[in-house]
């Protein structure tokens with residue numbers, strides 16, 4: 001790392017708060033380049049230019065069509081560029097990647113590591129899909145690759161698992177990790193909105209993208225769960241192997257019954273190690289109000305990590321937004337600049353390959369729209385044939401064509417048993433509409 005002096009008199013950033021930033025004006029520091037000047041990139045730049053990290057010096061900001069991005073509060077010594085080669089050929093110590101997407105961001109991260117720079121990224125897609133090979137490139141080049149902001153934004157879950165709980169043998173992770181789903185489901189609950197109306201509201205307020213599929217179908221959360229499983233369990237798991245079910249089948253009526261059960265509905269991300277198996281799924285689930293996962297609303301995230309020795313540890317806080325995410329990014333840069341050696345858990349060489357499935361055992365909430373009222377008996381018979389016992393009937397179908405659904409709670413059963421039973425009901429023509437099954441978390 002280069003040693004440079006800092007002239008606090010001439011290099012003063014415009015928005016520096018109360019001179020905190022340069023209390024120690026002549027220190028060794030670490031040169032940082034920023035790739036991407038969007039929501040997170042701008043907040044990161046503010047932290048680096050205006051805050052108290054006097055040993056970190058932002059030297060380059062890279063973005064396409066960079067002229068339109070230039071901000072007057074960024075100090076004049078920072079070089080604005082749209083030439084990635086210029087950044088990679090420079091003598092920066094750390095490259096921060098907050099462009100997003102797998103390509104071309106992935107090739108820039110790889111080239112930065114190969115040219116002797118450490119990298120900090122907030123990019124869950126990139127790390128979930130190519131983390132193993134990029135960590136290996138980092139190792140071969142004697143550099144660090146940190147990605148603390150890629151899961152749960154400002155909540156230090158990865159750092160907490162990797163450092164704070166490194167002495168623990170974790171076997172279960174249960175999280176609420178997607179702000180868009182939280183926003184939609186919270187609004188369905190509190191305002192009785194339909195899924196479509198809650199989604200439209202989320203899009204209007206900027207909580208959901210124009211194409212929300214990655215969020216509502218669980219792709220985003222599966223990437224985060226894959227990264228958590230890597231850091232928490234040392235598991236090498238590709239996000240595509242994680243079972244996903246969309247939240248779009250959930251309706252306002254399900255919240256009414258969840259409330260009667262003292263619970264709510266959240267998109268949950270669950271992973272559990274059982275011997276050589278890794279059970280993993282992202283799905284809507286009934287979560288009791290007494291669980292901390294039920295309290296995650298809007299852009300809040302929560303993760304319960306369970307270990308053999310210490311039991312449950314809860315991480316919770318704001319999981320998205322420029323402010324919280326930039327704190328996680330800059331914390332990673334600080335960690336690299338302090339040359340803290342990470343534990344071996346997430347190093348490629350120590351990862352274990354598990355057989356991945358989603359055969360969790362839970363009691364389930366079932367909402368089944370029947371072809372006709374008389375099909376109730378057939379449903380119970382098929383459940384029993386698959387060894388699934390009905391615990392209680394919350395609602396019986398009414399009307400000649402069974403317009404109101406049959407709503408059941410069933411005793412704990414394996415996910416695959418239940419799927420087989422539901423498939424049989426569909427095959428026998430009992431269910432003209434897609435059934436909804438939600439695990440009941442304890």
Ligand SMILES: NC(=O)c1ccc[n+]([C@@H]2O[C@H](COP(=O)([O-])OP(=O)(O)OC[C@H]3O[C@@H](n4cnc5c(N)ncnc54)[C@H](OP(=O)(O)O)[C@@H]3O)[C@@H](O)[C@H]2O)c1
Pocket residue numbers: 035036037038039040041062063064097098099100101104122123124149150153319320321322325
């Ligand atoms: N936002 C959050 O709350 C949050 C939370 C956790 C993690 N993250 C992660 O942080 C990363 C950045 O997210 P963000 O919300 O800051 O995204 P964003 O607002 O879209 O910012 C991305 C920036 O990168 C630039 N960019 C995109 N493609 C480029 C290319 N090919 N060449 C040069 N510049 C390019 C964009 O320029 P244009 O202005 O031209 O598009 C924009 O300035 C993503 O990986 C995201 O998953 C975000």
